Amino acid sequence: MSRRGVLRLFGAGAAAGGASLAVPSFASAAPATAAAPSAIPVPGDPQYWRKIEQLFVINRDVLFMNLGTVGSPPADVLSVLADTNTRVAQNTESAYSSFDDVRAVAAAGFGCDVDELGLTHNTSDGMAKTLVGLGLKVGDEILTTNHEHSGGNSPMAQLRDRTGVVITRVQVPVGNRQRAEDYVELFRKAITSKTKVLMFSAPTYKTGTMLPIQLLAKLAQEHGLTTLVDGAHIPGMMNYTFRELGVDFLAGSTAKWHCGPGGTGVLYARNKVLPQFNPNPLPEFWPSITSSYPDAGLPDRSTTSTASYDLGRYLTSLGNGSIALTSGVKKVLEMWDQIGRQRIEDHSVGLASYLKELVAERWGVGSLYSPKDDPRLLCALTSFNPFRNPADVMNSAKSAEFVSRMKSQYSITIRNVDFPVIGAAKPHVPVRISTHLFHREEHVERVVDAMWELSAQMA
Ligand SMILES: Cc1ncc(COP(=O)(O)O)c(C=O)c1O
CATH class of the missing domain: 3.40.640.10 (Type I PLP-dependent aspartate aminotransferase-like (Major domain))
Known part of the structure; x- marks a missing residue:
């Protein structure tokens, strides 16, 4: 199968998410200064995932691939937060509530x-x-x-x-x-x-x-x-x-x-x-x-x-x-329902599968700590050993340097993780990459090329 075929396997996915129940409360009251919500792109649009990316304010000078640690709220969620904070302060509202x-x-x-x-x-x-x-x-x-x-x-x-x-x-x-x-x-x-x-x-x-x-x-x-x-x-x-x-x-x-x-x-x-x-x-x-x-x-x-x-x-x-x-949470939940939870899963996990294929091609499948072939074990987090000398994965200082140089030399944020491996004398400290809805195949290719080059420099 072609490398890109791996991603296509996951398809566009059906729109998912149940209808939301509109029960008025503190959290749903419209803020006085509410901005018009951003338009969610229509499935089938060739620019679909680029337009999804535009919903976020995330700094595009850096390729952020550490969603497993923290996400980045969309602009509309930030507006709801700001407007609601202002309204609450103006009206001194309290919320002894179960929302x-x-x-x-x-x-x-x-x-x-x-x-x-x-x-x-x-x-x-x-x-x-x-x-x-x-x-x-x-x-x-x-x-x-x-x-x-x-x-x-x-x-x-x-x-x-x-x-x-x-x-x-x-x-x-x-x-x-x-x-x-x-x-x-x-x-x-x-x-x-x-x-x-x-x-x-x-x-x-x-x-x-x-x-x-x-x-x-x-x-x-x-x-x-x-x-x-x-x-x-x-x-x-x-x-x-x-x-x-x-x-x-x-x-x-x-x-x-x-x-x-x-x-x-x-x-x-x-x-x-x-x-x-x-x-x-x-x-x-x-x-x-x-x-x-x-x-x-x-x-x-x-x-x-x-x-x-x-x-x-x-x-x-x-x-x-x-x-x-809680108003911000409600807003982002609604956005995910609108985009389609299955579509987001297919895209994020599909990109991870593409990443795993590229890693296996360059470093060998044995470099992966994440499973690749059993579909029941897959998600959008990928851990692997980026070092040309595989034993370097037990060198935590070198692993930290790798993550730091990915940021300073390539403007890409990833992280490392340490854990025991059955039969290993020391913990392994590989890198971990998150792929999500504001990433595309070209981002996966960019992080792989950068890691391949850096691993040669650090060999
Ligand atoms: C598996 C797992 N559990 C718990 C946590 C803690 O998450 P939170 O910050 O939402 O408490 C994390 C954070 O990365 C995690 O990866």
Whole structure:
């Protein structure tokens, strides 16, 4: 297949995203000085992705390929933020609110009901709120991986030290020689009678491997385990219908791939029993960090397909919230729905597949830490070893220099990541590249050419 054919494989994708529910609230009130919204390009336009790029204010003198760390809000989102901040200041508005209108748009876009969706400050907030809310006791075990982020590791370590919860980690594989089923076997073998929670990142931020969420959720269901997914990179990148994943909790960011305002995220929490996705009873869960827990307590958790209360509300309301931030989130959610979540996924993951093909051609497929061939493990993050001498990937100073020279010599922002590799004496520190909706094939070719040249200079 031709190199560009790899990208075309992913097609234009169907427009996706449910209809948004318009419930008036603080966040949806029109700002007095609202500018006319930018026109979203029409699919089929030969300039389609160039016009998408024009929706963003991102500095085009630099090729930014680190969406996995932070996104860049579109101009219209910045206008909403500025206008709302001004309006709130002028009218001294407060918001002791659960932002139901914003949650309704988010729930429709992410494929769940509003009672299952909380607004958070970021992924780490959602992870901590979930872990602290599960009634885990001394000796209970969380089964996780050795490639987790501090957003999950930190609250788990605190549960270990404070409550006596046991943290067990499977060693995950790297590279192209892996299949989705490998993860099921890996976790299956590690489950014990003490295991209560399966927690994993999908994708991992280290190798950009999309762990097979549905298969792992099924495994967890068979063993009566609660599932928590660190899905930091899912919102805005992947067009998943959250409730179909069959998991109990999924924490994500709306400020990375979703390009919403900084300090925003979502937490999906299963709140009713839908047997087609997950027939198990709901786990014990306390919305611990909230300011609206009722004096009379909450009703029992539902055992049917009808929620017994709006859990998302308790996960969201915490004192006076930010009307501006939530308005910005609502705006960017609507923009993604308009562009089409499937179209964005196809484009971003398609560019990553193109990048992997180019990397395999130049450096060899063995240089990839991300999988390339199993479509169930793909996402828009790509990690690989850029060094001509492969052993240099264990030299963290050299890896840092590579990232820094990509910026200073080529005006390209990428990052590196460090992680243990099975059988390796030292951690590997490869580079990681994010491809997204404001990138095109020519950007992928540019970053590959630059890295190839730089790797020769640093050989
Ligand atoms: C897998 C993963 N989890 C959690 C986080 C933390 O994200 P946030 O800043 O949204 O809390 C990151 C950040 O890059 C991440 O990659």
